[in-house]
Amino acid sequence: MDSITHTLFGLALYGAKKKDSETKSMKKSLFFTALVGSQIPDIDVLSQFTATGEVMYQMWHRGLTHSIFLVPVWALIIWGCCAWIWKEKSIKLFLFGMLAVLIHDVSDLFNAWGTGFLEPFSAIRITFGTIPIVDLVFWILIGGGYLLKRWKKWQSPLTFKWVWALMALHVAIQSSQGAILYAEAKQKYDQAALSASFIPWHFTVVGKSGKQVEIVEAAVWKKPEVIAALESQEHTDLRPLFQGNPKAKALFSWAPFVVVIDNEEALGIYDPRFYRNGESFLYEAIEKK
Numbered sequence: 001m002d003s004i005t006h007t008l009f010g011l012a013l014y015g016a017k018k019k020d021s022e023t024k025s026m027k028k029s030l031f032f033t034a035l036v037g038s039q040i041p042d043i044d045v046l047s048q049f050t051a052t053g054e055v056m057y058q059m060w061h062r063g064l065t066h067s068i069f070l071v072p073v074w075a076l077i078i079w080g081c082c083a084w085i086w087k088e089k090s091i092k093l094f095l096f097g098m099l100a101v102l103i104h105d106v107s108d109l110f111n112a113w114g115t116g117f118l119e120p121f122s123a124i125r126i127t128f129g130t131i132p133i134v135d136l137v138f139w140i141l142i143g144g145g146y147l148l149k150r151w152k153k154w155q156s157p158l159t160f161k162w163v164w165a166l167m168a169l170h171v172a173i174q175s176s177q178g179a180i181l182y183a184e185a186k187q188k189y190d191q192a193a194l195s196a197s198f199i200p201w202h203f204t205v206v207g208k209s210g211k212q213v214e215i216v217e218a219a220v221w222k223k224p225e226v227i228a229a230l231e232s233q234e235h236t237d238l239r240p241l242f243q244g245n246p247k248a249k250a251l252f253s254w255a256p257f258v259v260v261i262d263n264e265e266a267l268g269i270y271d272p273r274f275y276r277n278g279e280s281f282l283y284e285a286i287e288k289k
Contacts, residue, residue, distance in 0.1 A: 001107050002134050003042065008142045009103055010038030012167075015145065016160035017096070026090070029082040033093055036081070037100025040074045041065045041108075066105045066115035074101045107131070110171065112195040112273050125254060129194035129273070130178035130203075131171060137200055141166050174200065177220045181205055189214075193256045195273045206272045208257050210234070213272050228275060233262040241267050241286055248284035255282070264288065 001009075014034035019027050044065040064070065075097035083089045108115045114127025145163040148154045178194050181203055185192035189207030196203055197217075205216040205224065215228040238260070242249040248269055252258055258269040259280075268285025 001104075001111065001131075001138075003039065005135065005138055006038045006042070006104055006107075007035065008139065009107065010034040010036075010100060012142045012145065012160050012163055013038070013096075013100055013103065015149070015156045016164060018157045025086040026088055029086045029088040029093055030096060032082060032085075033078050033097045034100050036078050037074065037097045038104055040078070041070075041101060041104050062108055062113060063116035064119045066108060066117060067119045068102075068105060068117055069119075069121070071098050071101045071105065110175065110196075112193070127193075127256075128175060128178065129182075130175040130196050132196045132198050134198065135196075136198070137170050138167055141170070170200075177201055178203055180220050181218050185216075191257050193273050204273070206275075208232070208272075213259055215272060215275055230259050230272060230275075232259040234260060236260050236262040236267070238267075238269070241269065241284075244286040245284050248286075251282060251284050261285065 011034070014031050017030055017034075019030065022030070041062075042065070044063065075094050078097040078100075079089075079094040082093050105115060105117065109117060109126055110128045110131035111133050112127055112129040113133065114125045114129075116123070117126045118124060141163050145159050149156050149159050174196065178196065182192060182194050182205070185194075185205045185207050189209045191208040193206045194203055195206070201219055203218050205218045207214050207216065211232045211234045213230040213232055214226050215230070216224045216226050218224040238248070238252070242252070251271065252269060255271040256273070259272050261268045261270070266285045266287050268283060270280035270283035272280060274280045274282050
């Protein structure tokens, strides 16, 4: 998910927490824990400021920092900050931090980008592709909860527990539809990948058989529509590309499958899941001399 959505998740988590009997310092600690916990796995963006990190960012982003095994580590760091700043050392801050980080990690699994959820024990990039990176449904539900709390004077914990229930229902509906479309695609293609549209209940299915790649707009209630047919130069030697552009090797390892471009001008690969308007923003190549 994008940074705004993760921030909103943190605010909604804080809103769902009952705090009437808490001290002022504990409330500050809970607020800090909710917000920092909702963002801290994305600390890997700092790797872009190093030469190696710039090359490996596609592999590192949402990699080890999003691992289920690092959840207690992040929570412990946040707990330590609360103990240092506000002298609050309650175990419930640690558990609250684990929940905030876990929500971040799990929500990112549903995007097409995916995460290294099982790193370092498995390098598999887990992605469901059933929720877009920016999902306005989440924004509307969380924003609606704050409006009801402020204007209708609804109790915050109850209001935001309902918000979380509705968001979970939204994810369940989206994912069930995506699972149906993915199962249908697997029957038709050798390889398939799913990417959710910004419009709810609409998806892009990418299927590859041999060197042929199709990009299909799909929904469970309508006939799939092929919007692009691509051809991948499958038997091309990619070693010159990997030697000349290390980012290409990272992309090749990271993506479920790629489209290979080999013409008079360039040798390159791109991830067809992010193919829009005739190009993919995840494209790496070298020019031919």
